[in-house]
Amino acid sequence: MIDVLRNKEVLITGATGFIGVNLVKMCLDKGAKVHIFSRKSSNRWRIKDVLKSVNEYYVDLLDYRRLKSVISRIKPEIILHTAVYGGYSFQRDENKIIKTNIIGTMNLVNVCSIVGFKLFVNTGSSSEYGLKNKPMKETDLLEPNNIYGVTKAAATLFCQERSKSLGLPIVTLRFFSPYGYYEDSRRLVSSLIISGLMKKKLKLLSPNSVRDFIFIEDVMSAYMNAIEKPNINGEIFNIGSGKQYTVKEVANKIMNLTDSDSKYEYNNTSTRLNEPKLWVADISKANKILNWRPHWNIDEGLRKTIEWFKKNISLYKSFF
Secondary structure, eight states: OOOOOTOOOEEEETTHHHHHHHHHHHHHHHHHHEEEEOOOOOTTTTTTTGGGGGGEEETTTOOHHHHHHHHHOOOOOOEEEOOOOOSSTTTTOHHHHHHIIIIIIHHHHHHHHHOOOOOEEEEEEEEGGGOSSBBOOOTTTOOOOOOHHHHHHHHHHHHHHHHHTTTOEEEEEEEEEEEEETOTTHHHHHHHHHHHHTTOOOSSSOOOOOOEEHHHHHHHHHHHHHHHHHSSSTOOESSSOOOOHHHHHHHHHHHTTTTOOOOOEEOGGGTTTTTTTTBBBBOOOHHSSOOOEEEOOOOOOHHHHHHHHHHHHTTTTTTT
């Protein structure tokens, strides 16, 4: 199969983040001409080794004039939009969450629609669903229970409306809980791995909290399948493993795989408000339309992630 990204002009927002950096490296490997948006204050530790291979622009998605000027100049054929704020518990500025996730996405879509493009992939979140009592489907009523979920739902619905009303090639990939290479040290899987490798004690919330964890390589394959698939304008796809695991189950797996005697302490009294008993994706639509399914089970994904962290632990020592 001819590589669909070779020599394509690809714009990646949020390129200094976890998903963004993996997209940058994948696109470079596939021969794309990669453009990234960042801020002068962005921490570039994830992408410092590839900065010479990309075209970097200091752009704030809220600065419409600057955004239009840069996009009009580079004319990206494919836009992979991962820029986000509020996905971490310590990102609490509600005004910034609203502006970044809603206004920033609106500005980007509107400017790109003026310039023209072949595909815009919006990055959604399972937080858009809120609490459900069965595996989450794309047709479910969106009932987010936090401001982050509200803004991500609004961005997804805006993208879908623009796609349908203007005939724009926009698709949303709604991710559950990605983990893997370059994940932030404060996320569950990465903090457990670092704790295991560095023999440090770690305090966790309720051992019974559940999530649907999806390995970063499966996330990348979802993007590729979306890029390769024609006629999916306005569609939304769940991207998860289709299985859920508790915090305790994941912690035990990582402890065994790192051969660690580190101890994890659970603070059952600080369980998050509205913590669900079920949080899992129905991935049948992605399977049927995108011909996508996860290739890596959690044990294989964790094993590959741990091997990567062993080789790159020096990147994290300043954070831990």
